[in-house]
Amino acid sequence: MTKVFGSFVANNHIDLVIEPGEIHALLGENGAGKSTMMNVLYGLYDADGGEILIDDKPVRFDGPGDAVAAGIGMVHQHFMLVPVFTVAESVALGYEPTKGPGLLDLAEARAKVREISSRFGFDIDPDALIEDLPVGAQQRVEIIKALSRDAEILILDEPTAVLTPQETDELISIMRQLKEQGTSIVFITHKLREVRAIADSITVIRRGKIVGEASPESTEADLASQMVGRAVSLTTEKEPASPGEATFRVQNLTVVDKSDNVVVDDVSFEVSRGEILAVAGVQGNGQTELAETIIGLTEPRLGSITLDGTELAGRSVKSRLGSGIGFVPEDRSTDGIIAEFAIRENMILDVYDRQPYAKGLNLKSNVITEAARTKVEEFDIRLGSVFDPISTLSGGNQQKVVLSRELGRKLQLFIASQPTRGLDVGSIEFVHKRIVAERDAGTPCIIVSTELDEVYGLADRIAVMYSGRIVGIVGPDTSREALGLMMAGVPADEALAATSGSAASGSGTPSTHENSAPTSAEENE
Amino acid sequence: MTAHTLDATPAGQSKALAPIIWKFPVVYSILALVSLVFFGLIGRDGQTTFRIATEGDFFAIPDIVVPATAAGLVLSLILVVMAAASIWFALRRVSLASWFPMLFGVLFVLSFLAWAGGGSGGVIPMTTLLAGALALSVPLIFGAMCGLVGERSGIINIAIEGQLLAGAFLAAVVASVVQNPYAGLLAAPIAGALVAVVLTFFAVKYWVNQIIIGVVLNVLVVGLTSFLYSTVLTENAELWNARQRLPNLPIPLLSDIPILGRVLFDQNILVYLMYLVVIALQILVFRSKWGLRMRAVGEHPKAADTVGIRVNATRVRNTIMAGAIAGLGGAFFTVGSGLAFGKEMSAGQGYIALAAMILGKWNPKGALLAALLFGFSKSLGNTLQSIGTPVANELLLMLPYIVTVLAVAGFVGRVRPPAAAGVPYVK
Numbered sequence: 001m002t003k004v005f006g007s008f009v010a011n012n013h014i015d016l017v018i019e020p021g022e023i024h025a026l027l028g029e030n031g032a033g034k035s036t037m038m039n040v041l042y043g044l045y046d047a048d049g050g051e052i053l054i055d056d057k058p059v060r061f062d063g064p065g066d067a068v069a070a071g072i073g074m075v076h077q078h079f080m081l082v083p084v085f086t087v088a089e090s091v092a093l094g095y096e097p098t099k100g101p102g103l104l105d106l107a108e109a110r111a112k113v114r115e116i117s118s119r120f121g122f123d124i125d126p127d128a129l130i131e132d133l134p135v136g137a138q139q140r141v142e143i144i145k146a147l148s149r150d151a152e153i154l155i156l157d158e159p160t161a162v163l164t165p166q167e168t169d170e171l172i173s174i175m176r177q178l179k180e181q182g183t184s185i186v187f188i189t190h191k192l193r194e195v196r197a198i199a200d201s202i203t204v205i206r207r208g209k210i211v212g213e214a215s216p217e218s219t220e221a222d223l224a225s226q227m228v229g230r231a232v233s234l235t236t237e238k239e240p241a242s243p244g245e246a247t248f249r250v251q252n253l254t255v256v257d258k259s260d261n262v263v264v265d266d267v268s269f270e271v272s273r274g275e276i277l278a279v280a281g282v283q284g285n286g287q288t289e290l291a292e293t294i295i296g297l298t299e300p301r302l303g304s305i306t307l308d309g310t311e312l313a314g315r316s317v318k319s320r321l322g323s324g325i326g327f328v329p330e331d332r333s334t335d336g337i338i339a340e341f342a343i344r345e346n347m348i349l350d351v352y353d354r355q356p357y358a359k360g361l362n363l364k365s366n367v368i369t370e371a372a373r374t375k376v377e378e379f380d381i382r383l384g385s386v387f388d389p390i391s392t393l394s395g396g397n398q399q400k401v402v403l404s405r406e407l408g409r410k411l412q413l414f415i416a417s418q419p420t421r422g423l424d425v426g427s428i429e430f431v432h433k434r435i436v437a438e439r440d441a442g443t444p445c446i447i448v449s450t451e452l453d454e455v456y457g458l459a460d461r462i463a464v465m466y467s468g469r470i471v472g473i474v475g476p477d478t479s480r481e482a483l484g485l486m487m488a489g490v491p492a493d494e495a496l497a498a499t500s501g502s503a504a505s506g507s508g509t510p511s512t513h514e515n516s517a518p519t520s521a522e523e524n525e
Numbered sequence: 526m527t528a529h530t531l532d533a534t535p536a537g538q539s540k541a542l543a544p545i546i547w548k549f550p551v552v553y554s555i556l557a558l559v560s561l562v563f564f565g566l567i568g569r570d571g572q573t574t575f576r577i578a579t580e581g582d583f584f585a586i587p588d589i590v591v592p593a594t595a596a597g598l599v600l601s602l603i604l605v606v607m608a609a610a611s612i613w614f615a616l617r618r619v620s621l622a623s624w625f626p627m628l629f630g631v632l633f634v635l636s637f638l639a640w641a642g643g644g645s646g647g648v649i650p651m652t653t654l655l656a657g658a659l660a661l662s663v664p665l666i667f668g669a670m671c672g673l674v675g676e677r678s679g680i681i682n683i684a685i686e687g688q689l690l691a692g693a694f695l696a697a698v699v700a701s702v703v704q705n706p707y708a709g710l711l712a713a714p715i716a717g718a719l720v721a722v723v724l725t726f727f728a729v730k731y732w733v734n735q736i737i738i739g740v741v742l743n744v745l746v747v748g749l750t751s752f753l754y755s756t757v758l759t760e761n762a763e764l765w766n767a768r769q770r771l772p773n774l775p776i777p778l779l780s781d782i783p784i785l786g787r788v789l790f791d792q793n794i795l796v797y798l799m800y801l802v803v804i805a806l807q808i809l810v811f812r813s814k815w816g817l818r819m820r821a822v823g824e825h826p827k828a829a830d831t832v833g834i835r836v837n838a839t840r841v842r843n844t845i846m847a848g849a850i851a852g853l854g855g856a857f858f859t860v861g862s863g864l865a866f867g868k869e870m871s872a873g874q875g876y877i878a879l880a881a882m883i884l885g886k887w888n889p890k891g892a893l894l895a896a897l898l899f900g901f902s903k904s905l906g907n908t909l910q911s912i913g914t915p916v917a918n919e920l921l922l923m924l925p926y927i928v929t930v931l932a933v934a935g936f937v938g939r940v941r942p943p944a945a946a947g948v949p950y951v952k
Binding site: 042044045063068076080081082083084093095096098102103106145 | 830
């Protein structure tokens, strides 16, 4: 079985050959063109040149339907599932078993889900609503969907981005199982660890071009330098923290969403001057809401948030910003910037009405431009002109603009949600350095991240959130396995006990695990 | 390393209680008090007659005659008890079953009727009231079905008003020219579908904002039909705009059931078609391949695309078909009621149909009930006007719209429209 690609815009003369029954990793940074390429392969986009060959025969896909008919299945990065459908309906969609005059045969759809589900040991209820399922389960529904159409080639687009380490391990074993049954897998990722764990062959893509093949035995540093095009340091250099007095306190914070579900559940912690607290956890466990509540986008139902002894709850966002909080929101494109505004305008979104940028009703254009140019220098932002709309910048440079704005004032607290999401390795290095510098300047920092590498790179302490609660706060030397267990809801002391090998069963009670976490971390390491 | 410990709180004690929702108990209490004071305590003397039977009924049921004040008092006391119960449940954060507001509404209306009929020794013709409610609901129901098929496919259709009007117009003209009301019935869906063709053309092909194009279409249809009415139709009304009426086709046995039989089963074919459309949609939307695909393109078009469903083709097809349904509803204004076409005779019913769709949460069954509620409130206004009550006529005419606003604002709660409704699908 051979597939060959020719030329198109996002992908420049890419040739790729997938052998039957192999796991082929496609490694590249965000925006390197991996997903575009796979969407062409799946018939979602038209190729502007080149051809696809299956078993040496050229095929042409006018839409995903053709690709599916040719035996290609795809699990998209953002799941292609209708939230209000049941699992059976989702799997049936497009290939509906019917009875009578076009009525759905849901019994058959359920049976199909159960059959595939039991073949691979998935525990999926065909009648569950998609929106009620955790992401790991949703991903399995996607895999069931592809398999129910007899996919011989399965494309997994960044499948691990949304999973806990444990779920990732399970996915890897599912992939192995599929491979044994003869399915070829194209595994798209930018995570080096996983590639080395599972891939049979690796193709590295950079800026739409294939820059090389690599073997799974290559070291991570080798793979990273191939991916980025230069040698990079994968670890953030930083001095040990020297925390001062704890100035920021969150106590018994409880937040509910619009449908009255508790999303942040009785959370208490404190952050000291000159310290980075990383909030780790799988996406959707309350971290977003926690950060938004601190800045004031959401009001808590219960609890208090104090900065330097002043209560923040109940105050407006503007007044909280005024008390010295810098906030980098999770979704840069919708909350962090105003895409149509100029770069220099985006740099003063929080201080546009203050001296020296404004006087009376007027904005002082010269001052704003000067300040913007200074920040461009300081933050090494690559741009044409500060008058251009910020949408003309790459994600990394946009994030630098956001950072330059939020770090541009004297801060009493710095919160960043997913500060490096979607950034290239070079920008990640820069962002991390700036955050560490802010810490060293004595600002308490809170970093919310779902990337464990980032958590380890920055954290002086790690708070793990699961299902709205802080499962435990542990030291930065806690093992990856223990953090993974905590991200799945296992209390800190049990997680540490389970992974350190000492069979200390029944240690601690759930109600006191927050107390014992930091000390037991030290004991166990 | 500094030990950063926290005050541990026992797990489970921290559950934040949801705030008590006072909206409903307050509304119930006010209505109960209004009923008690106005219809009960300072009610009107005299007796109110509820006329249930009509002449020629198989079963002759005698009129029910009640003393107005006593009836108002008894009903009001029940309402007060129900309001108290709603407060009791609210305090315990128990949400009420859906029959509760319905029963409350029915009792309140009865209490009001007892009061309205009193004094003048009024007779409340129950059959007329209910038959009127159904008749006034028919275009609303067709319109709401049209709206929900469109929105569930991802196209917001504000042009229901225009589709109803176009249907009414073409039905009247064709029926008049052919001199057969059934010909009008066949023509009406074409008019509605044509309006939908224009809507989808701009919405799907050029991604024009669907609200804007819908509103523009409504104005366009009003202008076009009014122009043709004053130039062509009035020139030779005998030829172009003569009254034609779909005959009533009573269903044997069923139409002999007291009250409801006459109301539901002694109707013209358009009403029976309406029953059919609602039942068919209720089944098809949730249990057919067509419905599954329709909901998929309306909720998550890209997901539908990835399984080979042609999103835009599906949307266009469904919206045009829905337009035909609305056109059929428009026919009720003319051939369905035996009237000639009149300028702007749909009179905003298309917008009320939209409200019914939302109140019915995009479900055929729910939209049906909501449309019946609006139809009933309008019929109530008409009936009260004809028997003469102390309430000003203008207020009675406002009744359906007050009910619409209150229902959509207060009792809908949080509804979730199809996620991709109004969003063009661009690859």
